[in-house]
Amino acid sequence: MKTLLSAVALAALAVPAFAQMANPMVGGAPMYADKTIVENAVNSADHTTLVAAVQAAGLVDTLSGAGPFTVLAPTNEAFAALPADTLAALMQPQNKDRLTQILTCHVIPAEAFSSDIVGMIQADGGTHAIQTVGGCVLQASLQNGMVAITDEQGRTAHVTIADVDQSNGVIHVIDQVLLPSVASQQ
Secondary structure, three states, X not given: OHHHHHHHHHHXXXXXXXXXXXXXXXXXXXXXXXOOHHHHXXXXXXXXXXXXXXXXXXXXXXXXXXXXXXXXXXXHHHHHOOOOOHHHHHOOHHHXXXXXXXXXXXXXXXXXXXXXHXXXXXXXOOEEEEEOXXXXXXXXXXXOOEEEEEOOOOOEEEEEEEEEEEOOEEEEEEOOOOOOOOHHHO
């Protein structure tokens, strides 16, 4: 069964070379491979909260830089699912360091398309540890044919749109906000 699931997941997530030329639509907007992560994200109606958080954390220049980066991009719905008032508190200037830590836990300092991630998961026996720019260690696995990313608090996000190619990396849209361990937030 494990081999079948892996084969199904790989087939569903692997992107042929010609398919990477045409990016998927994200948040109702076309994504362009010749634009940066920030240039594309600002056009996605599903990522207005993420863009506002990136601006509040002062990460616009970083994510507009050369990279390469892989960004696990939570949707507005993912941010809305955080406990009440959490996002509002994080957006306050006095919490900029904490917001920056959370956001950089969504950034991997390399370009990793879904076929790369699935290959690493399979090579590591079903789970692959991913070190982020923010110092978080995320666990990538396959669940029901989808790439799943588990954060340091045991919360699991699923990649809902994979392989959005950017000039400085790649974006994978996820359905949960990833959080660092409770100990690192104190």
